[in-house]
Amino acid sequence: ILMDYFPNESWVKGIASDLNFIKYSKLYDQLADVLIDKDPLYFENRLFQLKENKQEYQxxxxxxxxxxxxxxLIRFYLQTINKENYPSLxxxxxxxxxxxxxxxVLEDLIQKEQHIPELIDDLFDLYIENKDAEKIIQLLIRSKLSLTTSxxxxxxxxxxxxxxNPRYFQSEQMDSILAPLFHINPAKAKIFLHQFITLLLKEQNIDSIIEYLEPLxxxxxxxxxLKKIEQMQKLSNDPDQQFLLGQLFYEFGQYDQAIDCFSWEMExxxxxxxxxxxLAKLYNEIGMNQEHQAYTQLYIDMQKRA
Known part of the structure; x- marks a missing residue:
């Protein structure tokens, strides 16, 4: 070990040439098994240096x-990971x-782009056991894994x-998520798309959303x-259709915009x-009780006069 780390030091060379050491040199040269007991630190260190040799690896x-x-052993496998030792790991x-x-551990190996086909399947199966749908989708996006029937x-x-929850995915990933999801489970995909559009409407205008969802x-x-979003785009510039636009905003959870539409319609x-x-319904749902009561009473009075 000293020769490995300090090969040019005179005192190290002196020890190596000592007669007491030389008589053991054959054991070291042959890396004899007896060194496991006599010099375990050297034996293990030397085997690790020679790990590219299949026999010394074993x-x-x-x-x-x-x-x-x-x-x-797990650390050793990780340092030398390949297709052959992956099953042992x-x-x-x-x-x-x-x-x-x-x-x-498996996620870390994937991040390091280890090209081991079984790795993706094993991680997928673990996500299935955990019922972690979001991580499954992330894995499908990253690996382009083709799922078996089972x-x-x-x-x-x-x-x-x-x-x-669409919040767990980046916007640029949604295209890759939704297309296969519509193939696997259309009902769930529709719910997911609806939730995603609800989030987008809080941050982007309708024109941008339509352009973004074009591949779908x-x-x-x-x-x-998608037709509902296109309809919202057409209605947004039509002052005579604010009631219908308000209903669509409500459907996608945009209560402030819906209130604006119904207030315009009321005028x-x-x-x-x-x-x-x-308006009474919306104010009730957002917890503005005073406004809810006022519009409820106004609605009752209007019904009586009708």
Whole structure:
């Protein structure tokens, strides 16, 4: 070890040339197994240096197993990860680590772009076990994994049980998420698209949203929702259609814009109780009790006069 780290030091050379050392040199040159007991630190260090040699790799692997040094063995596998030793790594981390740590290890390997086909399938299966739909979708986006029939069925069952939150995905990913999602589970995809548009309307104008969702026009189940956004675009510049626009804003959770639309409609049609009824409903839903009561009473009075 000293020769490895200080090869040019005279005192190190002196030790190496000492007769007491020379008589053991054959053991070191041959890296004899007896060194496991006589000089374990050197033996292990030298095996690690020679790990590219298959035989020495296996000797170090067996040494760590024999000594039950499972965490060191896992670390060794991670340092030398390849298609051949990946199954051994997976076996040991599944035995010696909790599931969440197993997932973290596999996620780290994917981040390092390890080209191991089984890795993606194994991580997918763990996400399935955890019913983690959002991570499954992220993995599908990253890896372009083609699901088997059984994987598709398992994923669909999870989608029926969970609520996806578009907030967990970046906007530029949504195209990649929604297209396969409409193929796997159209009902869930429609809900997800509706939620996503609701978020977009808080941050972007309708023209930008229509342009952004253009690639989804090829998904037949998405068309009814997309048509509603296009309808909102047309109605936004039509002062005579603010009542319908208000209903659409309400459907997508945009209560402030809906209130503006119904207030405009109320001014245009002072004797029509319908926008008043909607205003009472909206103020109730956003917790403005005083306004809710005022519009409710106005609606009652208008009904009496009708």
């Amino acid at each position: 000797r170090l692997e067996q040494l760590l197993k024999h000594q039950s040094r499972w965490m060191d 997976l076996q040991f981390i599944q035995i010696h680590l909790p599931k969440e740590d197993v997932i973290s 994987q598709t069925q398992a994923f669909e069952e999870i989608l029926n049980e969970v609520n996806l 026009k090829g998904c037949i189940p998405a068309i009814p929702i 245009l049609k002072a004797y029509d109780p319908k926008p008043v009824k909607w």
